[in-house]
Amino acid sequence: MSASVAEWTRLMNQARVKLTGASDAAIKAELFDVFQEFYDHSSSWLETLMIPVLANQTTYDLVPTAGSPLRIAGVFQVDPTNPLTPQNIRGATMPNFGTLQLTEVPGADATYAVTVVLNVSLPFDKNGFPIVSDWVLQIYSTGILDGLLGRMMNTPNKSYSSPTTAAYHTREFQKTIQQARVAALRQNAFGTQAWVFPQAWRTSGQRGGVSIGSDTSFKT
Amino acid sequence: MATLDTVADYISDARTILLDVIAPFRYDDASLLVAFNVALLEARRIRADLFVYAGATVPYFPANDTTPVPIEQPFRLAIVFGTVGHALARDQEDVQDARATTFMTLFNSILTGVRMPGIQAGRNPVAQASAGGAPATPPQ
Numbered sequence: 001m002s003a004s005v006a007e008w009t010r011l012m013n014q015a016r017v018k019l020t021g022a023s024d025a026a027i028k029a030e031l032f033d034v035f036q037e038f039y040d041h042s043s044s045w046l047e048t049l050m051i052p053v054l055a056n057q058t059t060y061d062l063v064p065t066a067g068s069p070l071r072i073a074g075v076f077q078v079d080p081t082n083p084l085t086p087q088n089i090r091g092a093t094m095p096n097f098g099t100l101q102l103t104e105v106p107g108a109d110a111t112y113a114v115t116v117v118l119n120v121s122l123p124f125d126k127n128g129f130p131i132v133s134d135w136v137l138q139i140y141s142t143g144i145l146d147g148l149l150g151r152m153m154n155t156p157n158k159s160y161s162s163p164t165t166a167a168y169h170t171r172e173f174q175k176t177i178q179q180a181r182v183a184a185l186r187q188n189a190f191g192t193q194a195w196v197f198p199q200a201w202r203t204s205g206q207r208g209g210v211s212i213g214s215d216t217s218f219k220t
Numbered sequence: 221m222a223t224l225d226t227v228a229d230y231i232s233d234a235r236t237i238l239l240d241v242i243a244p245f246r247y248d249d250a251s252l253l254v255a256f257n258v259a260l261l262e263a264r265r266i267r268a269d270l271f272v273y274a275g276a277t278v279p280y281f282p283a284n285d286t287t288p289v290p291i292e293q294p295f296r297l298a299i300v301f302g303t304v305g306h307a308l309a310r311d312q313e314d315v316q317d318a319r320a321t322t323f324m325t326l327f328n329s330i331l332t333g334v335r336m337p338g339i340q341a342g343r344n345p346v347a348q349a350s351a352g353g354a355p356a357t358p359p360q
Contacts, residue, residue, distance in 0.1 A: 021294075021333070022269075023267065023269045023270050023292050023294075023295070024292055025273035028273070029269070157332075
């Protein structure tokens with residue numbers, strides 16, 4: 001599910017006001033590049049795909065509901081019939097975009113949860129907009145507008161060209177990308193840290209080392 | 221339904237500006253259609269974004285009918301001025317040359333700029349000469 005018509009309309013209206021003489025077609029075409037840069041650098045659009053893994057098969061197609069797979073964020077073996085079963089980390093790569101390559105040959109049928117980072121892809125929706133995550137314009141509309149204005153205003157010999165203003169908007173867009181990246185790492189939890197010691201390797205006794213895991217609860 | 225939606229709208233408005241609304245017309249439909257299609261080609265050269273994302277080819281309109289013209293609304297006036305400018309360019313009178321230049325300038329300004337220059341009417345050099353004035357020079 002992509003952004004709503006109301007959100008697109010609001011973004012377009014703001015762009016039309018600030019970009020005198022720009023056509024709707026040019027704005028929509030530039031939006032694709034803006035979102036492509038945003039998702040690529042922030043890795044904020046995530047989706048977990050449940051892959052039915054077969055014994056002795058190591059290659060699987062990754063088919064998200066929208067967008068195209070950009071990189072793998074995690075691969076876990078799960079038990080869909082019992083959510084209390086601890087997840088086991090599994091190794092995998094994506095040598096070709098959209099194809100999961102397991103590093104170990106599975107010995108039995110299982111279910112793997114593969115978290116992928118997504119990016120926009122063609123085709124556009126029926127209104128000519130790129131298909132994006134449903135939250136991006138709710139949360140980052142100001143930053144997306146900055147990216148759009150920066151790219152459009154950097155075009156030479158147009159009625160809306162303005163290199164100085166383009167530089168300002170581009171900087172603001174980069175800040176938004178960083179915010180989105182950090183927010184994605186922290187899973188949108190305020191006051192927590194992004195990394196914890198891998199729980200599968202922790203120890204509870206003195207022998208073999210002491211656990212230095214950090215909690216992920218809210219700061220008091 | 222919006223302003224300047226169809227080919228007939230563009231031809232009709234061009235005739236109004238050309239002061240050619242009473243048959244038999246000075247500029248027949250075939251001439252104005254040529255001017256209209258040439259204006260579209262020139263618009264494609266200046267503003268590719270008006271065409272390439274809607275099919276990548278410049279549409280061609282062979283008849284003065286109600287075929288919709290897929291140009292975004294803020295840029296339709298430019299096509300009218302481009303049509304008028306090209307139609308006037310075939311005339312050999314100094315006044316018409318000045319008007320043709322004016323309308324082509326307006327056409328370019330709308331497509332490329334922000335501020336549209338004013339329309340300066342040409343002056344009849346014969347009438348000016350008989351009144352003792354210097355002939356008008358074409359606007360820059």
